[in-house]
Amino acid sequence: MTQSHKGHDHVWADDLTRNQELVLGTLAHAHGPLSAYDILDRLRDDGLRAPLQIYRALDKLTERGLAHRLESLNAFVCCADAHCHQSGCIAFAICERCGKVEEFAEPAIESELKGWSKASGFVPSRMTVELRGLCAGCASQPA
């Protein structure tokens, strides 16, 4: 059951399990970040019932860089572009009005952080960079 379950939309990787594919598909269709429980609610019709089923899929997906966790939101997004998990450090700008999330990679930030790490002896395994504020659209809006 590994390949071609049906005519689903997009194929990110050919070796995803059913649950992983369902979760990633849900994230991909969402307009913004979703909590694990949001995802669960949208997948009840597909037979998923327990939070753990979602968390397990999310773990694998985030490990592989196909999804990202937004720490400051306790929520998840689908990775915006395929190259991202090659460039280690990804940053997010989260709009507090409309909820939209922009994913961007600033290599300069990553090298800054690497520089600090080297200087201090810290050995980083994961980096989280999140901005909260207003996106361009919302910032220019009246009230």
Add this chain to the structure above:
Amino acid sequence: MTQSHKGHDHVWADDLTRNQELVLGTLAHAHGPLSAYDILDRLRDDGLRAPLQIYRALDKLTERGLAHRLESLNAFVCCADAHCHQSGCIAFAICERCGKVEEFAEPAIESELKGWSKASGFVPSRMTVELRGLCAGCASQPA
């Protein structure tokens, strides 16, 4: 009851309420980050009983920069140095072995993020930068 309740250790600001002072004191004495519930447990003897009492104090303290929230840990630390809240962006390096947290300010990172914001039209209100990994001490340890 705003000033000089008792001979407590250190005075960070003269206008903290009793609960705020208790919470900040707890954070200051802790060796590492504490969750809100950790703090609550340590303050039962002082009469605090409900999570909300802790969260309210933490809100005020983080607003004023006297404490910081570690998003990737759902935990809080006492601000390490008095100057920090003048330089907007603070970064944290969190050791996954010993739990120690180092707070550092890299102005270069802040200006990078400001630069991206300006270019993209995003108006940031808060920035989160957290490294996970091993501190110098733990990284050099055998197993």
Add this chain to the structure above:
DNA sequence: CCCGATATGTTATTTAGTTACATCCGCGCG
């Protein structure tokens, strides 16, 4: 003295994430 703003206290509830345990499925190997 009264009033509005701010801080508190308390209970219950929602949201987030984990532990523990049983099952199932594909696959390599004797």
Add this chain to the structure above:
DNA sequence: CGCGCGGATGTAACTAAATAACATATCGGG
């Protein structure tokens, strides 16, 4: 074939994190 092992699944119960709703108190100014 049949055994067994590792990875994925399913389910229930639970712990942890955060908030809602409501009642009370405290303080400072007009």
